[in-house]
Amino acid sequence: MLELRSVDAGYGSFQALFGVSLDVKAGEAVGVIGPNGAGKTTLMRVISGLIRPRAGAISMEGTDVLKTPAHRIVSFGIAHVPENRRLFPRLSVEDNLKMGAFMPEARARYAERLAFVFDLFPRMKERRHQLAGTMSGGEQQMCAIGRALMSDPKLLLLDEPSAGLAPVVVQQVFELVKRIRAGGLTVLIVEQSVQQVLRVVDRAYLLEAGTIRASGKSSEMLANDTIRQAYLGV
């Protein structure tokens, strides 16, 4: 579904990604793990078009994504839940969800998508008129995921969904990712909570200092000595 080939990317004189190649197949859940500053967020931003790679190729279902302006990439079926959620804090929950359905294809089905998201997150329906910035971190994460689902994506990009959340809430977020997957959605998830993410995804990549150092099935990654020592503290 999604293919990255030898992608280089960075900001100004700083290069964050070096020749990253990565595949996500339809229906899969894929994780990208690695330490802070490894380039995980840059990877997500490059896929959704927020920054453009310096070299390499990115395609979605065989179509070259790089020829498309950033605001049209969502219409390929790629929805990005950014790091720190990035809700519009002074808009209501419902207005935040509305923004997720901005593109014409989704706008036409707004009522249907809203019903779907409210069904998935009954809490969001209760809080539909509340300002998004006044909700708890877990609720904001639900709203951010709901906003991404409003565009009826094929591929959901989740950037550190557990960041800044209490352990119990993190558990809920990962449960939620499982439920979303069960609905047939393809998921690419970037995480620092290695142990938890490896229990949710089918495969994972280890990204360190902007390069892919290892990849494999979740079970293989969990068994990998380097990963066990560096990230699982075993």
Place this chain on the structure above:
Amino acid sequence: MMDIFDIYLLEAVVNGILLGGVLALLALGLNLIFGVIDVTWICYAELVMIGMYGMYYLVQYFGLSYFVAAPLTILLVAGLGALLHLLVIAPLLSAPPINQLLATGGVLFVLQSFATVAFGIDFRNLGIRLPVLQFAEMHFSYSRLLAFGVALIGMVLVYLFMKRTFVGTAIRAISQDRQIMALMGVDTRRIYLITSALGGALAGLASCLLVLQYDIHPFVGLSFGPITFLICVLGGLGNFVGGFVAAFVFAEIISLGGLFSDLEWGYVLAFAFFIVMMFIRPAGLLARRS
């Protein structure tokens, strides 16, 4: 004696409210541009001036009725707002604020000079004189009542547009987080252009209303440009509710201040009040943004 004074006072209060309506409309336009694009259109009142000339030529030269000329003028000034954005603001979006301010200040002088050359410095008017309403010994001009009513309707329409439509919601969202708008499928350049056209349309609407109260000349913008800017600053730049409240505060000071002496004294008091407020509440009446 006391009765007469009360009547005058009440008349001044009501006239202040009527004036506040149009000022609030202008403040909304300016705040919209600032809140969304983060740029101050110093030349905002000059767009109104051009709109007033538009009304004048459409009515006096082309013989159109006022009600046909008004929507055409609103479209004209909306187009002018969009053009201002494309030609002046868009190339300077990432420039320092002072450069943007100087550029729109330059546009102010260009428009004034253009009007002087193209239309001359004669005072003109539409030749429409609306009657004066007499009510309980008080006098209110219909042109002010009309301006107040239409300004309110205009503001309600903008409110509904901002609340109900996808584009309106995007306009509110964009000032809260510009960078992620692309993830929503929003082309920020398009939203900026629509906002600029909307700001222009509000200036156009104001020009249709003010042309019934003011004579038209190239410097007529000075009668309400500075005051609009002060209202926006007093209300907190970009704060729509603050601007609305501040418009009525200013209008009452002008109207009541003018009651005790000349009308000009009302303006003196209003500006003095502004300076004092800048010491007390520099971030605006209803300060929210830090």
